[in-house]
Amino acid sequence: MVGIVVVSHSKNLAQEIINFSMEMAQSDIKVINAGGTDDGRFGTDATKIMDAIQQSDDKDGVLILVDLGSAIMSAEMAIDFLDEDLKKRVLIADAPIVEGCISAVSQASIGASLEEVKNAAEQARNYSKK
Structure with missing residues (x-):
């Protein structure tokens, strides 16, 4: 099953997004919080993201959802640290973090496959709210 990593500058925000999203889950999946820094500050940490990717990997791939620009840079750096086999199975979604995660x-x-999961997250950009 595809794993999901949520990267927010806030660990608490990432956890609430995960909690909310898991209400929609039809089965147990690995959704890992990679928000904030290890010392509890706001920000992102490539090593924390790399660890989350490794924890969520189930050989079907991992989708990363991010909140702001520097989270993308940290996620890309984390992917660079991975071994070649895992690196091929990790994608970053260009999606709104809440709707995309749901x-x-x-x-x-x-x-669903990794590509299908990524496409679903990215299609969330098009959801009308009114």
């Missing part, structure tokens, strides 16, 4: 969790929990 969509990704829903798709991953029914056994």
